[in-house]
Structures are given as structure tokens and as C-alpha cells.
Amino acid sequence: MPPLLELRNVKMYYNTSRGVVKAVDGVSFTLEKGEAMAIVGESGCGKSSLAFTIIKLLPKNVAEFSGEILFHDDGEVLEITKMSDDEIRRRVRWKKISMVFQASMNSLNPVLRVEDQLIEPLIHHQKLSREEAVKIAEEALYSVGLAKDLLARYPFELSGGMRQRVVLAMAIMMKPKLVILDEPTSALDVITQANIMNLLKDLKQKFNLSYILITHDIALASEIADKIGVMYAGKLAEIAMADVFFREPRHPYSQKLLAAIPTLREEKVIEHIPGDVPSLINPPPGCRFHPRCPYAIRGKCDVEEPVVKRVDGSNVACWLY
Ligand SMILES: Nc1ncnc2c1ncn2[C@@H]1O[C@H](COP(=O)(O)OP(=O)(O)O)[C@@H](O)[C@H]1O
Numbered sequence: 001m002p003p004l005l006e007l008r009n010v011k012m013y014y015n016t017s018r019g020v021v022k023a024v025d026g027v028s029f030t031l032e033k034g035e036a037m038a039i040v041g042e043s044g045c046g047k048s049s050l051a052f053t054i055i056k057l058l059p060k061n062v063a064e065f066s067g068e069i070l071f072h073d074d075g076e077v078l079e080i081t082k083m084s085d086d087e088i089r090r091r092v093r094w095k096k097i098s099m100v101f102q103a104s105m106n107s108l109n110p111v112l113r114v115e116d117q118l119i120e121p122l123i124h125h126q127k128l129s130r131e132e133a134v135k136i137a138e139e140a141l142y143s144v145g146l147a148k149d150l151l152a153r154y155p156f157e158l159s160g161g162m163r164q165r166v167v168l169a170m171a172i173m174m175k176p177k178l179v180i181l182d183e184p185t186s187a188l189d190v191i192t193q194a195n196i197m198n199l200l201k202d203l204k205q206k207f208n209l210s211y212i213l214i215t216h217d218i219a220l221a222s223e224i225a226d227k228i229g230v231m232y233a234g235k236l237a238e239i240a241m242a243d244v245f246f247r248e249p250r251h252p253y254s255q256k257l258l259a260a261i262p263t264l265r266e267e268k269v270i271e272h273i274p275g276d277v278p279s280l281i282n283p284p285p286g287c288r289f290h291p292r293c294p295y296a297i298r299g300k301c302d303v304e305e306p307v308v309k310r311v312d313g314s315n316v317a318c319w320l321y
Pocket residue numbers: 014015016021023041042043044045046047048049050059061280
């Protein structure tokens with residue numbers, strides 16, 4: 001069985017007045033059907049850029065977009081990298097792959113009723129009748145635990161958790177196979193966050209959904225992810241199944257990320273990672289993590305880019321292995 005999604009050496013750079021930002025710089029991974037992969041890493045590592053790249057929502061200032069993004073759809077291969085914007089809109093976005101954008105619950109249009117926000121894309125893009133669209137919207141609301149009378153309400157009348165459920169309803173409405181979730185709970189309080197995570201688990205099971213969950217919160221990732229990808233400065237430093245990863249993170253950056261998680265139950269000294277994520281205009285040569293890495297090998301790590309090695313179930317880009 002081929003994987004659901006395959007990325008091969010994907011790059012996406014931005015043009016800016018200060019130079020070219022290498023936000024996604026040679027990313028490769030596979031995602032299986034029904035699998036949830038979390039992409040974790042600090043802010044500014046290129047996680048959101050990667051999400052936009054996968055559904056080919058590229059901004060005007062894109063400087064480079066290359067590599068291969070393959071979506072395997074019941075025997076057919078959709079080569080996203082080669083499809084026109086129109087084809088992506090007609091065949092892929094929302095129907096095969098949908099996305100919950102970072103902070104999207106706060107970008108619902110405040111003067112449009114929930115009904116109009118949900119059914120407008122169905123009527124305009126999918127050419128459905130109003131009745132068909134309302135029926136689909138009601139079913140989607142039901143799936144996310146909301147009553148259909150919510151359709152008549154305005155976003156400002158809803159709590160944060162309810163708004164996030166509306167956004168999720170939009171994402172699953174067209175029965176996609178993959179949902180990309182960019183920091184889906186970061187604007188919510190912890191209780192609501194837990195409820196939304198439970199909802200995501202239910203939906204995954206019910207519809208055999210695959211997820212790419214983008215988050216800076218590795219503890220959150222641990223709750224749902226089957227697989228973890230650690231992103232640092234535009235590249236994946238490590239990819240491993242979650243059980244392997246949390247038992248034995250291999251990459252020094254992964255180890256630092258895990259050491260920085262506070263726990264309530266154990267006495268633990270919380271470490272912080274010294275230094276900052278580098279600028280992606282002139283990233284450090286060799287291993288991009290070398291200026292912050294306690295194990296950096298001089299003359300090697302600061303010169304040569306590490307190759308990805310398979311180490312006991314993890315794919316890790318580090319010269320220590
Ligand atoms: N539209 C854009 N134009 C230029 N640079 C951008 C744009 N969007 C993001 N960036 C830059 O790309 C890098 C990665 O950003 P982003 O993908 O948002 O990271 P993350 O989601 O991990 O915080 C950052 O340096 C950011 O400033």
C-alpha cells in the first residue's frame with residue numbers, strides 16, 4: 001500500500017526586501033492513511049510555511065517552490081506540485097486535504113451567521129444547492145458536537161471552543177482524507193484544549209482521517225500523534241514513531257525540546273534551549289542547530305550538512321550517528 005502523502009525534497013522560499021527566506025528547505029516524509037503526524041519545533045522554524053506548501057497555498061512573494069508532493073487517492077496519484085491552482089481548487093483543497101489555519105477561530109467573519117460561513121463555499125465552489133449545502137453543514141456540526149440551531153448564530157455569540165468546533169466542521173465538511181491543523185488549540189484555555197483534542201481523536205477514528213498537526217507544544221503532540229517530525233530552521237531534524245521518539249529522542253534538538261516540557265507530577269529541572277532560532281535568510285552553515293548544540297563537533301557540524309540516518313526506528317539528521 002502506498003502512503004497517503006509523500007513529500008520528497010520539498011522547498012519553499014520567500015522573497016523579502018532583506019533576502020530570500022528559506023522557510024521550507026528540503027523536507028521529505030511520508031504519512032500513512034489514518035495516521036496522525038505532529039510537526040513540532042519552536043516558532044519561526046517553518047511549520048506554518050510547510051502546511052501552506054502542502055496544499056499549495058503559496059503567497060505572492062514565493063521565490064522557490066520545488067520537490068515533489070504526492071497524494072495517493074485510491075489508486076490515483078495526485079501530484080500536487082505539478083497541478084495548476086485551478087486543479088488544486090477543484091480536486092484537492094477541502095475535498096482531499098483541508099486545513100485549519102493558525103488562529104482561524106478568530107478570523108470567522110463576525111457579521112456573517114455560522115450558516116453563511118459554512119454553506120457559502122459549498123454553494124460557490126462545489127455548486128451545491130442551498131438545501132444540499134445546509135444538510136452537509138448540519139451533519140458536519142453534528143460530527144463536532146454542535147447542535148444545528150447554531151447555524152443561525154453569529155460567531156461573536158459563541159465561545160472560543162464553539163468557534164474552534166465550527167472551524168473544524170468546515171474542515172471535515174467535504175469528507176477529506178487529510179486535515180492539516182496549524183496550532184488548533186493554542187488560543188484556548190486548557191480545559192477547552194483538552195475537549196478539542198478529544199474531539200480530534202474521535203473524528204480521526206470515525207472517519208479514518210489522517211492529520212498533520214502543527215504545534216510548538218510537544219506535550220499536546222504526544223496526546224494524539226502516531227508519528228513525530230521535529231522541524232528546525234526549515235528542515236526536519238528527526239522523524240520517528242511517537243513511542244520511539246518519546247522513549248529515546250535522538251537528535252540533540254529533540255532532546256532539548258523534551259527537556260523543556262514542564263510536568264506537574266515530577267520534580268524536574270526544566271531546561272531552556274539557549275539562543276534563538278536562526279534567521280532563515282542566512283542560516284548557519286553545516287548543521288543549522290550547531291550554534292546551539294552542546295555536542296557540536298568543530299570542523300564537522302559547522303561545515304557539513306548532516307545526512308539523514310536510520311537509527312533504531314528514527315530518521316535523524318545529525319553527525320553523532
Ligand atoms: N509570507 C511571508 N513572507 C516572508 N517571510 C515569511 C512569510 N511567512 C513566514 N515567513 C518567514 O518564514 C519563516 C518561517 O515562518 P513560519 O512558517 O511562520 O514558522 P512557524 O510556523 O514554525 O512559526 C520565518 O522566518 C518567517 O518570518
